[in-house]
Amino acid sequence: MVTRAEAAATTRTALLAAASDLLDTGGPDAVTLRAVAARVGVSRGAPYGHFENKEALLARLAIDAWTSLAQEVERLRAAPGPTPAARLEGAVSTLVGVARRRPHLYALMFSTPADEPQAAQAAGRLQRAFLDIVADVVGPSQALSYAALLMSSAHGIAGLEVSGHLSKEKWTVDGDELVRLLIAAIASAR
Amino acid sequence: MVTRAEAAATTRTALLAAASDLLDTGGPDAVTLRAVAARVGVSRGAPYGHFENKEALLARLAIDAWTSLAQEVERLRAAPGPTPAARLEGAVSTLVGVARRRPHLYALMFSTPADEPQAAQAAGRLQRAFLDIVADVVGPSQALSYAALLMSSAHGIAGLEVSGHLSKEKWTVDGDELVRLLIAAIASAR
DNA sequence: CGGTTTCATATGACGATGTCATGTGAACGA
């Protein structure tokens, strides 16, 4: 036997998983409340018992993605990597990697309002973890500005790459090389 | 009296202008074929006489934006600016400026497939103009990779800034300072 | 244990939207 609360929690989780799946495989247009509900095996009105509306469901997906990414970078910071510069390169690659593996989810992360409290908290957590890694390379005094630069560049590299505007044939370089180039430039600039 | 072709061209232009207007003021959700048609004063089926579907209309908007941006950078290259580095800073700021002034149009530019022939051509034109400006600073041999890095970073700075994830209170820097920081780092790296 | 309440889910309905088939009237070409 299953308690009512357990069943509800299961349904809620299944709804999120179904939405995530549909987003990954079919893009944003495939994420339809009806399709999500159908995949879980509930009716089209059921999601409204767990989320205020479609936007809230997607926001939850984005918040979870932010949190997961923050945790991944935190693990990277704790792991005994080689040199601090190599660890920084790994951290930046992690950011770009999310965009490569799950482009639609990545886009969703940045389409949810940054002032949403939970998303802001998870984003702040990612910022702090990343900041620590950068500080190990450039020192604490310049960490903030260079971290902002690195994060912005990673975001741009990811965006251009995913959108197809950073093709190797046109630019002769790929995203990974740009990451290394940027870190080298920052290191040389002190 | 107006010839039929003239009237059609006028309608087509008006449809694009109305869509652009709705996009700027109300975001992507406000761009409805019905709203576009209503603003022009035609029926809801009329747009299908000028564009294959809604996606094609938006693609045309994006292509025009790419072309316009390419022209702007070309003008910048031709203008007698101060130092090459200052001109480069101006070019990067131009890219970021589009995202600031017309965020929804900017997002649309990168959501249209990069393999669309006309968009690819306009993007290539922008790339060449930008490449020239970068070459004046870092020399022709390294221009390609640094141009790719600068363009990516500009794209990322713009994206983070527009999405609210690059707030000055959280990072103590703004997009313009990041642009200068990046150019300085590149210059120091040679 | 029996009655009542609660709550997750089901169902019907509504407005909005993209899209197409069809109709229409005026400009066009011979």
Place this chain on the structure above:
DNA sequence: TCGTTCACATGACATCGTCATATGAAACCG
């Protein structure tokens, strides 16, 4: 002048997000 073409209008349809309402079983309470 008379068909033809073509830009546009209109009606219709499927799909979507959303809500009001119904239902049935779990939860609670005496």
